[in-house]
């Protein structure tokens with residue numbers, strides 16, 4: 001069986017966040033904002049000014065800080081006073097994932113306004129939960145994806161460029177991991193708690209367009225973001241990072257790059273990098289492991305360097321010992337996503353793979369004068 005899942009509606013452009021009241025009002029009249037205090041300070045005025053012209057809509061806010069665990073979700077639940085029919089998440093991945101949990105439990109609509117373009121959280125039907133001490137321990141698959149994703153590209157352009165680069169690293173994996181899944185016939189993530197579906201042609205086409213967009217516009221989008229400018233290249237890459245990568249990974253599946261990237265968090269230094277930074281580096285590992293041509297691998301490595309995606313241990317703030325690399329290798333081989341790759345390696349080979357990726361990164365950076 002082929003399966004497909006997708007966000008309901010998607011709007012992207014400069015200053016759209018000022019219209020959040022109007023768009024959320026299409027789904028209901030009692031709106032609950034889930035937001036962190038930093039983002040509230042940054043955007044609060046703009047978000048809530050849109051309600052002055054809509055007396056029929058009410059809004060309340062709950063602040064979310066820290067780790068997303070079952071304890072903090074219960075704590076947020078207890079702060080809700082009214083009976084919201086629309087949940088609006090404003091912020092990064094954790095705020096979005098907690099809002100998905102609240103919307104699913106209450107069976108109400110969900111509007112997501114990502115303030116960075118770093119991960120695939122905004123469009124997906126997945127929440128990643130952690131234990132109270134910060135260890136990832138549970139993936140919850142929701143019945144539906146968010147009803148609306150509202151991406152304000154001016155907000156993204158004003159966020160630190162590191163987040164856009166990390167999003168490019170995450171998005172870069174989508175096409176190649178999709179190809180791994182295509183080769184092995186591995187199941188995708190659409191209702192994967194109960195179904196075992198494979199890719200649609202539509203999913204593949206989106207993953208392919210995602211890679212092509214990054215190759216064409218990645219470097220100039222990063223340049224624009226450094227200058228806090230909204231340009232067509234930035235718009236294209238935000239669409240690749242948020243929409244195409246988000247829909248892409250759910251529909252074509254993950255493989256070695258996520259298996260290895262997520263495994264890096266088993267060593268203490270692993271959490272000094274962002275998810276997309278680890279996955280970007282590990283996408284190069286995937287290309288090496290799955291025996292892509294040297295020309296192809298170097299082309300992708302140059303793209304990473306020009307987009308600020310880490311290609312060396314040093315850029316990941318890792319200084320791994322042999323034992324660290326072995327721990328990462330064991331965790332990667334045990335990851336469910338690694339099973340979607342056609343290559344079967346042993347611990348020592350995974351250690352060599354990581355070292356080979358680091359060496360490739362140094363050589364390409366040197367060649368580019370980076």
Ligand SMILES: [Zn+2]
Pocket residue numbers: 120170258275279
């Ligand atoms: Zn990812």
